[in-house]
Amino acid sequence: MIAPELRAILVCPSCHGDLQDDLENSKLECTGCGLRYPVENGIPVMLIDEAEHPQ
Template sequence: MDDKVSRVDPKLLELLVCPLSKGRLTYDRERNELISRTAKLAYPIRDGVPIMLISEARSIEE
């Protein structure tokens, strides 16, 4: 499969929250991550599955 970009079900995105801040997440299609602006963390999506572990999240500065 050449297309490595996974799609996130919009219904799933509505249900998921940041495990640290409990805030909303936004989907970054370019990086294939879920972004918590409140916690300044980006959670990776691997094989279509959001990895919602703080230890796996990437710190972001905006």
């Protein structure tokens, strides 16, 4: 999915929380604020405006 070197340094741009892989849905989910960032073609889209908000 995402290169391990890149994955190791990624944090949520909103709250700086850790990210958890959601491989089934091709997303990264913040364990802090719950925002879910899409991963497109192996590239995480770390834009707050593009993230899904928790319900």
